[in-house]
Amino acid sequence: MDRAVKSMLEVTGLRKVYEDASRTVEAIRDVSFSVGQGELVCIVGPSGAGKTTLLKCIAGLLAPTSGGVILEGNPVNGPPPAMAVVFQEYGRSLFPWMTVHDNVALPLKQKKLAAERREELVRDALAAVDLSGVDGAYPWQLSGGMQQRVAIARAVAYEPHVLLMDEPFAAVDAQTRADLEDLIRVLWHRLRVTVLFVTHDIDESVYLGERVLVMSHAPTVIMEDVTIDLPDERTQLETRSMPRFGELRKHIYSQIQLAKQGWRPPSD
Amino acid sequence: MKDLMPSLPRRLAVTLALPVTLIAAWWITSADSQSFYFPPLQTILQTFGRLWFSPHALSDVGPSLWRFSVGYLAAAFLGIVIGIPVGASRNLRNVLEPVLEFLRAIPPPVLVPVLILFTGLGNEMKALVILFGCIWPVLLNTVAGVRALDEILGETVRSYRIGGLSRLWHFVLPGASPQIFTGLRQSLSIGIILMVISEMFAARDGIGFVLVQYQRTFAIPEMWSGIIVLGIIGIVLSLIFRAIEAWLLGWYHGLRQSQRAG
Amino acid sequence: MPVTQATRVRARLTARTFIWLQGLAGLVGFAMLLEIVPRIGIVSPDYLPPFSAIMVALFKEMTTAEFWTALSDTLEAWAIGFVISVVAGVAIGLAIGSSHLLRSLTHSTIEFLRPIPSVALIPLAVLLFGSQIQSTLVLVVYASFWPVLIQVLYGVQDVDPVARETARSYGLGTWAQIRYVTWPTTLPYLMTGIRLAAAVALILAITSEVAIDTQGLGKEISDTESGGAVAIMYAYVIVAGIIGVIVNLGARALERRVLAWHPSVRLDAAEAGA
Numbered sequence: 001m002d003r004a005v006k007s008m009l010e011v012t013g014l015r016k017v018y019e020d021a022s023r024t025v026e027a028i029r030d031v032s033f034s035v036g037q038g039e040l041v042c043i044v045g046p047s048g049a050g051k052t053t054l055l056k057c058i059a060g061l062l063a064p065t066s067g068g069v070i071l072e073g074n075p076v077n078g079p080p081p082a083m084a085v086v087f088q089e090y091g092r093s094l095f096p097w098m099t100v101h102d103n104v105a106l107p108l109k110q111k112k113l114a115a116e117r118r119e120e121l122v123r124d125a126l127a128a129v130d131l132s133g134v135d136g137a138y139p140w141q142l143s144g145g146m147q148q149r150v151a152i153a154r155a156v157a158y159e160p161h162v163l164l165m166d167e168p169f170a171a172v173d174a175q176t177r178a179d180l181e182d183l184i185r186v187l188w189h190r191l192r193v194t195v196l197f198v199t200h201d202i203d204e205s206v207y208l209g210e211r212v213l214v215m216s217h218a219p220t221v222i223m224e225d226v227t228i229d230l231p232d233e234r235t236q237l238e239t240r241s242m243p244r245f246g247e248l249r250k251h252i253y254s255q256i257q258l259a260k261q262g263w264r265p266p267s268d
Numbered sequence: 269m270k271d272l273m274p275s276l277p278r279r280l281a282v283t284l285a286l287p288v289t290l291i292a293a294w295w296i297t298s299a300d301s302q303s304f305y306f307p308p309l310q311t312i313l314q315t316f317g318r319l320w321f322s323p324h325a326l327s328d329v330g331p332s333l334w335r336f337s338v339g340y341l342a343a344a345f346l347g348i349v350i351g352i353p354v355g356a357s358r359n360l361r362n363v364l365e366p367v368l369e370f371l372r373a374i375p376p377p378v379l380v381p382v383l384i385l386f387t388g389l390g391n392e393m394k395a396l397v398i399l400f401g402c403i404w405p406v407l408l409n410t411v412a413g414v415r416a417l418d419e420i421l422g423e424t425v426r427s428y429r430i431g432g433l434s435r436l437w438h439f440v441l442p443g444a445s446p447q448i449f450t451g452l453r454q455s456l457s458i459g460i461i462l463m464v465i466s467e468m469f470a471a472r473d474g475i476g477f478v479l480v481q482y483q484r485t486f487a488i489p490e491m492w493s494g495i496i497v498l499g500i501i502g503i504v505l506s507l508i509f510r511a512i513e514a515w516l517l518g519w520y521h522g523l524r525q526s527q528r529a530g
Numbered sequence: 531m532p533v534t535q536a537t538r539v540r541a542r543l544t545a546r547t548f549i550w551l552q553g554l555a556g557l558v559g560f561a562m563l564l565e566i567v568p569r570i571g572i573v574s575p576d577y578l579p580p581f582s583a584i585m586v587a588l589f590k591e592m593t594t595a596e597f598w599t600a601l602s603d604t605l606e607a608w609a610i611g612f613v614i615s616v617v618a619g620v621a622i623g624l625a626i627g628s629s630h631l632l633r634s635l636t637h638s639t640i641e642f643l644r645p646i647p648s649v650a651l652i653p654l655a656v657l658l659f660g661s662q663i664q665s666t667l668v669l670v671v672y673a674s675f676w677p678v679l680i681q682v683l684y685g686v687q688d689v690d691p692v693a694r695e696t697a698r699s700y701g702l703g704t705w706a707q708i709r710y711v712t713w714p715t716t717l718p719y720l721m722t723g724i725r726l727a728a729a730v731a732l733i734l735a736i737t738s739e740v741a742i743d744t745q746g747l748g749k750e751i752s753d754t755e756s757g758g759a760v761a762i763m764y765a766y767v768i769v770a771g772i773i774g775v776i777v778n779l780g781a782r783a784l785e786r787r788v789l790a791w792h793p794s795v796r797l798d799a800a801e802a803g804a
Binding site for chain 2: 081107138
């Protein structure tokens with residue numbers, strides 16, 4: 001796949017060390033990769049691999065100990081306006097005192113958009129995630145899957161250049177997860193947004209991604225950058241039963257097993 | 269409740285059964301009362317009607333409620349305004365906590381003599397006493413509420429670059445509001461107590477003053493009627509508070525219900 | 531570098547010590563404020579003596595017999611009233627809570643009587659008992675009974691119906707049911723109620739001493755104010771505050787210890803009472 005892609009996101013030599021009164025923990029040792037414009041890249045790794053830490057550093061929510069993140073040529077020092085994050089705990093990332101509509105509209109108010117434009121974006125975003133009828137409801141009146149859709153709609157309405165997703169479907173049931181995965185691919189195609197998707201589910205990473213970055217155990221480095229050469233048209237039923245899917249999955253799975261045993265790639 | 273909601277007449281009957289019985293019992297047992305301190309309920313109610321449904325009743329109740337409102341609202345405002353930064357900063361909390369715990373442990377009525385020194389016997393003294401007594405529950409609960417704001421929600425707010433006043437209005441205040449209301453509720457009862465005490469101690473008008481006058485002049489039925497008025501004020505203020513809370517915290521009650529069901 | 535257990539413990543202690551020091555700094559700062567403000571005349575020292583003068587007065591008072599009598603009078607009224615309200619609250623709460631009918635019948639009456647300020651009873655208490663301790667007890671019991679009752683009712687309501695059915699099907703009598711099913715669930719709520727009642731009882735005890743002139747710390751405060759012994763008055767105010775802090779901390783420590791056996795501390799209890 002030879003695309004003259006402009007580099008959207010560059011992560012160089014990212015290192016994150018946690019220090020508190022009693023101990024020092026090196027969560028991320030050295031992570032470097034780049035994401036081209038419009039790519040859908042998945043990050044997968046064993047639990048304890050610092051995936052969430054990595055995502056927070058990229059999102060500007062956490063300052064790395066060394067190394068950095070560059071977004072569209074500018075260094076990331078705090079949450080940049082061109083990025084939107086979708087967290088795993090949807091119940092806690094939506095404002096319970098606001099309706100679905102107001103939840104989606106709030107970041108847009110921050111962007112100081114005109115009311116008309118704001119309404120348009122909210123409407124379109126809710127329609128894009130198939131939630132047109134519930135804008136007057138409160139988040140806690142909705143099911144888990146619907147709540148996560150609201151969070152996704154909020155991110156989409158924000159018109160970000162990069163969409164960061166931190167294990168967003170880990171807390172929903174399997175059927176809902178399948179629907180949401182397909183939703184992500186549809187949105188990605190339609191909006192041409194760059195997506196960085198963190199997950200612990202290998203199958204999900206292969207199904208969704210164009211590339212899969214396999215993380216090692218903490219202190220984290222990238223074990224491998226796997227290109228997913230599956231067709232662009234993906235469906236739950238067909239794609240997952242393709243032989244190539246099984247090969248990729250098996251390959252990544254064995255990498256993860258190595259990671260769990262503490263194996264890491266030889267340093268360059 | 270798992271039971272089906274009973275019909276309205278039945279609910280009304282259950283609600284009123286005990287109170288009506290108690291009042292009837294009071295009426296009957298005191299009907300022939302010769303006791304000086306416990307006159308017949310009938311007498312009390314007659315006195316009540318005579319005293320408190322007259323225009324001059326307002327001049328007794330009015331000043332009390334005015335002082336209470338000023339003191340209570342000022343305490344609510346200050347408690348929240350001070351509580352928010354203290355709740356947000358761990359260092360501020362650590363430094364101020366012992367001092368605040370000490371100040372809130374001082375029984376507010378104790379300050380009546382203290383404040384008389386500073387401001388004499390006037391309205392300021394009473395409003396200040398109410399303020400000083402009411403501020404602590406609000407302040408400490410605000411601190412607790414701000415402290416307990418959801419981390420994930422906080423990160424969401426940060427990631428969307430929602431800061432400053434917007435953050436305060438859309439995140440901090442609503443997030444801490446259930447806890448703040450707990451404090452406001454406690455302050456309500458304390459405020460009423462202080463309103464009465466400060467007037468009993470040193471005043472020229474107000475309910476507390478009137479009550480003490482009746483007691484001193486042994487106007488017993490009048491005194492009882494005054495007690496009833498105080499009770500009614502307590503209940504009415506409590507109902508008003510509940511109504512406001514239901515309006516502002518409707519989302520919270522809904523949220524808790526859905527959590528309990530799920 | 532392996533981090534030993536000792537290093538971790540030491541580090542945690544250092545963190546805690548630091549917090550203690552911060553708190554101490556706050557207290558010292560407050561005392562200094564109280565020292566400086568009257569001295570430089572922002573407030574007249576006649577109304578607010580400097581902190582040092584208050585401390586001197588306090589230590590002098592502590593050598594008098596009156597001080598200790600007043601203190602023990604207040605604590606006596608507090609303790610008796612507090613115990614009465616807890617016992618009454620638990621007994622009545624368990625009784626009402628055990629029957630759905632009783633609960634619905636009494637609900638309106640409780641909600642009606644609850645917000646009535648206990649100070650409304652002051653004139654009545656004065657007429658009946660004058661300045662004796664019984665007046666104080668009337669106020670203390672009336673005020674601190676309600677938190678206990680309300681919390682016990684919350685607790686009884688929170689009992690798992692499945693557990694209760696199971697107990698009944700095993701033929702456990704009323705007393706056994708209370709002991710094995712109702713009581714453990716109610717305990718966290720009761721502890722919250724006790725904490726609230728302890729604080730309220732102290733406030734009302736001192737309040738009635740100020741208002742009715744019964745013996746105790748409150749009476750000393752109002753007497754010294756009218757007598758012009760301002761520094762001594764503040765000394766007693768500080769003592770009242772310190773007693774209040776001790777009662778609050780003690781109640782919280784007791785709550786923690788009892789509930790250490792109950793990992794399921796209820797969010798509701800904390801919310802309802804705080």
